[in-house]
Amino acid sequence: MFKITDKIITGSEVREAVAAPDAGAIVLFLGTVRNNTDGKAVQHLEYEAYPPMAEKKMAEIAQEISDKWGIHRVAMIHRVGKLEIGEVSVAVAVASPHRKDGFKACKYAMNRLKQIVPIWKREVWTDGEAGWVKPDAVFFET
Amino acid sequence: MFKITDKIITGSEVREAVAAPDAGAIVLFLGTVRNNTDGKAVQHLEYEAYPPMAEKKMAEIAQEISDKWGIHRVAMIHRVGKLEIGEVSVAVAVASPHRKDGFKACKYAMNRLKQIVPIWKREVWTDGEAGWVKPDAVFFET
């Protein structure tokens, strides 16, 4: 499952997508909306995506994981639209026979997701200002 | 939350226990019952625990994580009794400001859990035999 959604993410979608009777380890990562970015108070977030390309890139990351660790059960979902504090923006689940590889693969998936999956974040701060952010910086205030 | 339970574990108990508005990363590990151990077909598992000591040791692991990474939001739950294939035996959740430390801490918690938390597993195989297992070996056939 590689999916862009505008619905609430619970984590169970990705977990159920990777469950298998021969996989004893499931590592699940949930990214949630924090109430601040580098101390700046966040009111809410807005995510936008290029869905077909995003889902294709997610599938490519899963293929990389399969090549690297022989782990074939990876699922990723990312939400778009307006997200409130505490809501889940992204969920990645990896099921593997060994937990050590599962942790590595899940971490790898998140790192790659930030690099190559076309999804953008706009922060709306409590001071009424807003901006599109790029990794570690405000990219363009609006 | 550090808990021994005879109820089904969904993972949401530990996730909810660690959720916080300033923690953007939640790493969740679920251990599930595999249909085989080293190729030997498993019919079901039985877990037994020494609950008060197990919960005390879980809390100690969380303290170790707090000392090591400054991560204060860790939850662990382990099931006892009869577990069917695919059911969750253990869930560990870690919420942290940074995902890198969250992955490390969650992995650490699982490793320590296997070392010091008094919980025991009895495997019942499809051939009708059964045995208490110790790490990587059958410890005592019954």
Next chain:
Amino acid sequence: MKVTVKYFAVCHEMLNRSEEEMQLPEGATVRTILKRLEEEWPEIAEFYEVMQMSVNWEYATEDTELSEGDEVALIPPVTGGTDV
């Protein structure tokens, strides 16, 4: 030939549209599109350095050649996943 060009996030805001059809000469590349956008809105050029382009859902370079019906996109710096 005719291609579809998509604008996301900050590009969407800058250009005030999310998508358009462009009629391009034979032999056109991604660069042809970038130049055309720059004519319309010179400030966009300063963002080219940090942006990527895609053709048919695959990252492309300015030299990537285009064909009839291609879907091209301007990809601002990706910030999906989480900051943490």
Next chain:
Amino acid sequence: MKVTVKYFAVCHEMLNRSEEEMQLPEGATVRTILKRLEEEWPEIAEFYEVMQMSVNWEYATEDTELSEGDEVALIPPVTGGTDV
């Protein structure tokens, strides 16, 4: 003095009981209990090497001294968590 001794998993099965009260002489240690169990069931001694002991929910050694009301447990090799 009187202490409670708990047996889990394989120990429970070997000794056919999960818990008992033991009356011990003053100055008794964990070793006093182990020796008493060995008298009853000599085969248990071969497992002592891989087992741990606890006193009041904390890992203990054979030399740990006991007090009235202590809760002692024999802890077989721990296999919680997962094998994976």
